[in-house]
Amino acid sequence: MSAGTIGRGTTPAGRMAALARAEVTLLGRSKGTLFAAMFVPLALPFSMRSAAQEMDLRGAGLSVGTVVLPAALGVSLLFAVYATLVGVFVARREELVLKRLRTGELRDVEILAGSALPAVATAVVQSAVLAAGCAVLLDVHAPRAAYYVVPGYLLGVVMCAALAAVTASWSRSTESAQVTTMPFILLSLTGSGLVVPLEVMPDRLASVCEVLPLTSVITLLRGGWNGSLTAGDALTALVTALAWTAAAVFAVRRWFRWEPRR
Amino acid sequence: MNANEHDHVIEVTDLRRVYGGGFEAVRGITFHVKRGEVFALLGTNGAGKTSTVELLEGLARPAGGRVRVLGHDPFTDRAAVRPRTGVMLQEGGFPAELTVAETARMWAGCVSGARPYADVLDLVGLAGKAGVRVKQLSGGERRRLDLALALLGDPEVLFLDEPTTGLDAEGRRDTWELVRALRDAGTTVLLTTHYLEEAEGLADRLAILHEGRIAASGTPAEVTAAQPARISFELPEGYFVGDLPPLDTLGVLTHEVDGRVVRLRTRELQRAATGVLVWAERAGVELRRLDVRSASLEEAFLGIAREASAEADARGEAVAA
Numbered sequence: 193m194s195a196g197t198i199g200r201g202t203t204p205a206g207r208m209a210a211l212a213r214a215e216v217t218l219l220g221r222s223k224g225t226l227f228a229a230m231f232v233p234l235a236l237p238f239s240m241r242s243a244a245q246e247m248d249l250r251g252a253g254l255s256v257g258t259v260v261l262p263a264a265l266g267v268s269l270l271f272a273v274y275a276t277l278v279g280v281f282v283a284r285r286e287e288l289v290l291k292r293l294r295t296g297e298l299r300d301v302e303i304l305a306g307s308a309l310p311a312v313a314t315a316v317v318q319s320a321v322l323a324a325g326c327a328v329l330l331d332v333h334a335p336r337a338a339y340y341v342v343p344g345y346l347l348g349v350v351m352c353a354a355l356a357a358v359t360a361s362w363s364r365s366t367e368s369a370q371v372t373t374m375p376f377i378l379l380s381l382t383g384s385g386l387v388v389p390l391e392v393m394p395d396r397l398a399s400v401c402e403v404l405p406l407t408s409v410i411t412l413l414r415g416g417w418n419g420s421l422t423a424g425d426a427l428t429a430l431v432t433a434l435a436w437t438a439a440a441v442f443a444v445r446r447w448f449r450w451e452p453r454r
Numbered sequence: 455m456n457a458n459e460h461d462h463v464i465e466v467t468d469l470r471r472v473y474g475g476g477f478e479a480v481r482g483i484t485f486h487v488k489r490g491e492v493f494a495l496l497g498t499n500g501a502g503k504t505s506t507v508e509l510l511e512g513l514a515r516p517a518g519g520r521v522r523v524l525g526h527d528p529f530t531d532r533a534a535v536r537p538r539t540g541v542m543l544q545e546g547g548f549p550a551e552l553t554v555a556e557t558a559r560m561w562a563g564c565v566s567g568a569r570p571y572a573d574v575l576d577l578v579g580l581a582g583k584a585g586v587r588v589k590q591l592s593g594g595e596r597r598r599l600d601l602a603l604a605l606l607g608d609p610e611v612l613f614l615d616e617p618t619t620g621l622d623a624e625g626r627r628d629t630w631e632l633v634r635a636l637r638d639a640g641t642t643v644l645l646t647t648h649y650l651e652e653a654e655g656l657a658d659r660l661a662i663l664h665e666g667r668i669a670a671s672g673t674p675a676e677v678t679a680a681q682p683a684r685i686s687f688e689l690p691e692g693y694f695v696g697d698l699p700p701l702d703t704l705g706v707l708t709h710e711v712d713g714r715v716v717r718l719r720t721r722e723l724q725r726a727a728t729g730v731l732v733w734a735e736r737a738g739v740e741l742r743r744l745d746v747r748s749a750s751l752e753e754a755f756l757g758i759a760r761e762a763s764a765e766a767d768a769r770g771e772a773v774a775a
Contacts, residue, residue: 210560213560214552214556217556293547295511297537298564299533
């Protein structure tokens with residue numbers, strides 16, 4: 193080994209950056225994915241606004257803004273992170289890109305994280321735009337308990353990325369990924385307090401919906417924003433979110449498919 | 455660094471691979487590759503070449519046996535092995551929508567001590583295609599891109615899975631020259647191929663795989679020497695095999711007659727050929743379609759496949775009986 197090559201080893205951050213850079217280029221060239229990731233989460237909150245205005249929110253101690261904003265962030269996680277990444281993971285697997293990457297120095301977690309980075313960055317920027325938009329248009333104040341909002345959001349990102357990898361393992365093609373992503377998206381939209389807050393649901397239904405993966409994230413976002421969350425409820429939500437995230441990560445480590453089926 | 459690492463860059467002991475459905479693709483193979491050697495795994499499609507190479511690359515855990523690459527287990531000790539190996543898979547593995555340069559740049563960011571990617575693209579003759587999307591490349595160009603990326607980090611050990619499949623004659627020659635240059639520079643190369651002339655021309659040593667087992671191994675000359683040579687000719691009008699000198703006195707192992715054509719197999723080619731030609735001279739006849747040839751790797755390869763399937767038939771009959 194010549195002296196010139198010493199010290200030119202790669203770092204995890206450098207490797208992931210190289211991969212993420214390529215994924216940004218690819219995201220930019222995939223107009224359909226880009227549209228779904230960028231504009232659906234920005235457009236959906238406006239259609240929700242009128243529905244939220246119909247609900248009896250005062251009785252539940254909520255306002256239009258504190259219903260719409262967490263819901264919008266949830267939609268961003270579902271479309272910009274979850275749905276986008278299922279498509280990315282399936283496409284890269286079927287093109288044998290994941291297999292190729294595994295022959296190199298990247299560790300498995302770096303391959304997944306590096307590929308996920310552009311989608312996650314999209315969601316973070318989008319969430320900032322949504323928060324600013326809601327502040328201006330719906331008179332939403334700054335979060336009262338940011339110490340619930342931030343961990344809730346981060347857990348939501350990791351959970352959605354890991355669930356995307358799990359879903360990708362069940363999807364044989366990018367076309368079938370459009371079907372396999374529907375159950376989690378629909379379940380989350382209807383049952384996790386995105387469209388209908390759990391507070392206005394019948395109790396029995398609400399207690400079932402409470403254990404859905406994204407519910408705990410939305411609870412932390414909304415409760416943290418309007419400061420209504422008790423420490424006990426916050427802890428329950430945090431533990432639930434952590435448990436789902438851990439389960440999803442475990443499932444990825446155990447069952448993720450790196451190559452197409454033979 | 456121990457002595458083994460210097461001598462045997464790749465060590466494979468009783469290696470097995472079983473797929474999910476229970477299919478045993480690799481059935482206990484043992485070989486080693488010395489530093490600076492070009493080693494070829496030769497076999498027909500389905501012989502277990504790729505299944506074996508993937509275990510050496512550390513892409514899968516063996517069902518049994520042991521692999522050591524540069525003294526490490528390539529599957530469990532990835533971090534120690536990967537910075538020192540280069541891999542060319544049998545099929546692409548590049549996003550269709552990236553350009554050649556973007557693909558190379560991405561890969562360069564993941565390789566320790568990467569050379570400027572433009573250099574390796576130049577090396578494989580893809581410099582002019584840097585701005586072209588991968589999906590627009592021909593099959594041969596994709597193989598060359600794959601080779602370029604395998605070379606980015608100046609690896610000590612290079613795995614090439616069917617490096618010339620899909621290349622035209624010129625591209626194949628270029629790749630061979632590149633492999634020879636790498637070997638001369640001290641790179642250890644393990645390649646798989648189903649082209650006999652490729653194994654014969656490139657490999658210092660080779661192993662012929664058949665149905666997941668090594669059917670023969672050694673230098674191309676050793677593997678070839680184990681096979682008998684061939685003489686064939688057309689019997690002159692009015693002559694029969696019995697009119698030839700006694701075949702065992704000529705060192706002929708077996709003979710077959712196909713119409714008027716006689717085929718002899720022998721390990722003593724000069725003696726057998728002399729005997730036949732002297733006989734023809736004395737009888738004053740011409741041997742039409744005379745063909746005398748020493749064993750080639752192709753003969754060895756076909757012979758092994760023939761023997762193996764005859765054995766399989768025998769086993770099948772034994773089971774049927």
